[in-house]
Amino acid sequence: MKILKVNELVSIKRSIEAGTSEQLAVVKGIITEIRNRGDVALREFTEKFDRVQLPSFSVTESEIEEAYSQVDQEYIEIVREAAENIKSFHEKQLRPSWMTTEENGTILGQKITPLDSVGVYVPGGTAAYPSSVLMNVIPAKVAGVKRIVMVSPPDEQGKLPAAVLVAAKEAGVKEIYKVGGAQAVAALAYGTETIAAVDKITGPGNIFVALAKREVFGDVDIDMIAGPSEIAVLADDTARADEVAADLLSQAEHDPRACSVLVTPSMALAEAVAEEVEKQLAILPRKEIAARSIAEYGAIYVTADLEEAVETVNQLAPEHLEVITENAMELLGKIRHAGAIFVGRYSSEPVGDYFxxxxxxxxxNGTARFSSPLNVDDFQKKSSVIIYSEKALKENGEKIAKFARMEGLEAHARAVETRLKNDK
Structure with a gap:
């Protein structure tokens, strides 16, 4: 890994995946076809991109039963325990609707309502992601969403991974479709004969999925346009080099564009971690992916002191931040920008990924400066409630009318004044 010295700029911000003009044209074409031809186009794109002809897009109960027979009981119990942990955490995020009554009799409040329907995209490709199922579905269920639809690209046998189907069943998903790519996003956004449209789409995917989510945003809501994974480790010389290296590689194996950065005031730790990364990389099953990631987006930044190290990670605003220092909890209050903060030696990033x-x-990609992890609020909407009293309108009506006229909106002013005249 590259070791950068004090005052050398380090940034994990990669170019936002805007896609090429050719990719965007493909995505727009797919969306148009799905909107115009529904299931027929969906079937054609599935055959073209996933290389399989499907008699039906729906996952059947028999396929779910088969999936359970293909995984061991220990995996099922682990999924159930992880699901319970995720549910328990997200239940603490629930907020009630509320009302307040003013002295003049006006009642103001906020009504919180779950979304009617949500579509969850679960990527396929180089790995299966049952954890993505749990992390997207469970907050939606906690929020009170009644209809949750899952889509995921099938393999060439027309199947979804058994581990993914088991996770979906355990999370309570009742609608599962074997479709992927931009065509799946379009189907969720606009509906087809088989798949009814949803109100929001969540979940990661490749560049075509990301571009499709960006295109349909506004007709439906989306969670975010997520880039490749990233981790920053803030550590001092009390950290173990082999553990830090393992954590850096845990993100590097995701994607060639994943980013892993160590920020430390210790040159001794920096050199030891650089050596350890190369040693562990040599025996990693996904070493080709991880090696590209480390070569292009991996770095070790050596700072003058711990204070500068903290400020550096705040500038990076990483997706995952590990704090492995002598008094790690004392630094927590100084961390302003990070998606998730893992404090202490035993809080390795995969602990948060799964369990x-x-x-x-x-x-x-630095968006932790202004945005948050997926949470219950993402699956609810808030309506303001205004029950204005007669007394309040008489007290404030002329003020409201004058405000409206300041904006040149005479009808607004008259809407209030009509009531004032009628009540004289």
Missing amino acids: AGPNHVLPT
Whole structure:
């Protein structure tokens, strides 16, 4: 890994995946076809991109039963325990609707309502992601969403991974479709004969999925346009080099564009971690992916002191931040920008990915400066409630009318004044 010295700029911000003009044209074409031809186009694109002809897009109960027979009981119990942890954490995020009554009799409040329907995209490709199922579905269920639809690209046998189907069943998903790519996003956004449209789409995917989510936003809501994974480790010389290296590689194996950065005031730790990364990389099953990631987006930044190290990670605003220092809890209050903060030696990033309970769908590419992890609020909407009293309108009506006229909106002013005249 590259070791950068004090005052050398380090940034994990990669170019936002805007896609090429050719990719965008493909996505727009797919969306148009799905909107115009529904299931027929969906079937054609599935055959073209996933290389399989499907008699039906729906996952059947028999396929789910088969999935359970293909995984061991220990995996099922682990999924159930992880699901319970995730549910427990997100239940603490629930907020009630509320009302307040003013002295003049006016009642003001906020009504919180779950979305009617949500579509969850679960990526396929180089790995199966049952954890993504849990992290997207469970907060939606906690929020009170009644209809949750899952889509995921099938393999060439027309199947979804058994581990993914088991996770979906355990999370309570009742609608599962074997479709992927931009065509799946379009189907969720606009509906087809088989798949009814939803109100919001969540979940990660490749560049075509990301571009499709960006295109349909406004007709439906989306969670975010997530970039490749990233981790920053803030550590001092009390950290173990082999553990830090393992954590850096845990993100590097995701994607060639994943980013792993160590920020430390210790040159001794920096050199030891650089050596350890190369040693562990040599025996990593996904070493080709991880090696590209480390070569292009991996770095070790050596700072003058711990204070500068803290400020550096705040500038980076990483998706995942590990704090492995002598008094790690003392630094927590100084961390302003990070998607998820893992404090202490035993809080390795995969603990959050799979089991602890907080959501692993996190802001990437520096967007932790202004955005948050996927949470219950993402699956609810808030309506303001205004019950204005007669007394309040008499007290404030002329003020409201004058404000309206300041904006040149005479009808607004008259709407209030009509009531004042009628009540004289």
